[in-house]
Amino acid sequence: MSESFLPMGRLEWTLLVLLSVLWGGSFFFVGVAVRELPPFTIVALRVGLAALTLLLVVHLMGLRMPSTPRIWLAFFGMGFINNMVPFSLIVWGQTHIASGLASILNATTPLLTLVVAHLFTVDEKMTRSRLVGLMVGFTGVISIIGPDVLSGIGQDVAAQCAILGAALAYAFGGVFGRRFRRLNVQPMVAATGQVTASTVLIVPVALILDRPWNLTPPGTGTWAAVIALAVLSTALAYILYFRILATAGATNLLLVTFLIPVSAILLGVAFLNEMLEPKHFAGMALIGLGLALVDGRPARLLMRTKAQST
Template sequence: MQTPDITGRSWLFVAILGLTWGGTFLVTEVALKGITPFWLAAGRIGFGAVLMTAIWTFTGAKLFSAPPTTGTLTTLGVIGALSSAVPFMLLAWGQQYVTGGFAGVSMAAVALMVLPLAHFLVPGERLTRRKSLGFLIGFAGVVILIGAQAFESTGASLETPGRIACLSAAMCYGFSSILMRRLPAVDTIGLATVLLLIAACITIPVALMVEGPPPLPETDTLLVIAFLGLIPTAAANFLRTYVVRTAGPVFMSLTNYQVPLWSVLLGAWLLNEPLPASLLWAMVLILAGVGLSQYGAFRRLFER
């Protein structure tokens, strides 16, 4: 396993992922008007898995460069569950009982969870004071952006389990990135495809058990599900896999600081939602945190 190699392409892909996932919340709200939460997750993952399988087959359907061990195959199954299937379902259930702000802060916490895990489990991802301070500053920017609603109570009887579900989803994303980075040499397209296939095999039966047979959505809803499966699921899963495998899970976790920021900006642009007064300060803190934590990567980028 090589040490992280952060290039200009890495920065571009992380920026694209932040924008893509930041806009996903708006599209998801539209889709939920015509389909239930678990079937929405199963639908977008299933569509993404079918699309990636077609691409993977066209490119030769390769995965490992050498015969995998039983342990590697087991790890692959765990990553498939933790990278999308389990967190999608936890968030779908948990967001019924918590504020949207708390869910946003939970996702931003992924970066803080990944940092100490990577220090012990991923070569080249040492936990330094500068990096830790940068991540804390960026997290503070996210909290300021979301505001007091991040910690407001909904009064729901299942609010505490709902918060635990959201934080557990964040932990799933963190652990899956660490495990993905530790896999042996593997084809990126193949890995992204297999992870979606595993996730589909989990979410579809669970949606059937929890919500019964899938509803027959209208054409508009089907188009939205297809879009979610194509862009923020299939394409984004490939980009995430590439970034984690090349630049490392810590660098990939910077995406989680961008998502709330893009969500607010796109909401203001597309839905005419008011911009919070704290936006400027939040942006300054988030960018300062990213710059401080990735100072070495910035310097190496311009030295190339």
């Protein structure tokens, strides 16, 4: 079935930037949590606490969760593709490789989404402008984090493949999640259904593989990181995720992975007294140019202005 997605407006771009801040923080929170907790336990706590948070919000808002088996089957499909698989791969991958390299590998998500959307949708086809924009944006990500981080390529290949696998899962998740618009499922309900289904899927795995009752109780810092990961980087983030997906489509939505390094740098400047370096300005300029090329409006405005002048 064909769907119509308009170019992103001011609201969608604002939500995308906010989502990049929330997801940018997840790499830090995971980095703290993996020091004391095993991967599947972190994922189970992340989605479980997020599900409890969203179910409470849905109740307070007077919304009702659907009872249709078809919709819940979609929730479980989305939870598996978009939560269980990528969360587990990223957490495991971050136990073996640096977060900077993980961020760069994660930033392949829009490129993979462009390919997946081209193959499996009728309204998000690959265009030359989009492809060039994504390549420019990806170059900007490498510039911001620093090309030297790529020196780790070739080491811990399995962990690097895990991060790339997570990026591919996110690409399929973005395309799969479009169906909630056709099913008339509100973004809040879609976010709640996805993380609830994810919890049902991942908790048995964590219990069997990690045996969390045998673990040393984690410290206050770890619990704070897990709670922030669940409430901010998952519950709130997925409300924004499904809101953007419903109006802007999968390819535009997953541009967020280009903005995550920008958010991390700016947060460091604002709260950690870090300094902006020339590579940061160059990287942000390239990302801005890439996003403009993907969005397409600057090119259309230029063509319209040229047409009016002739």
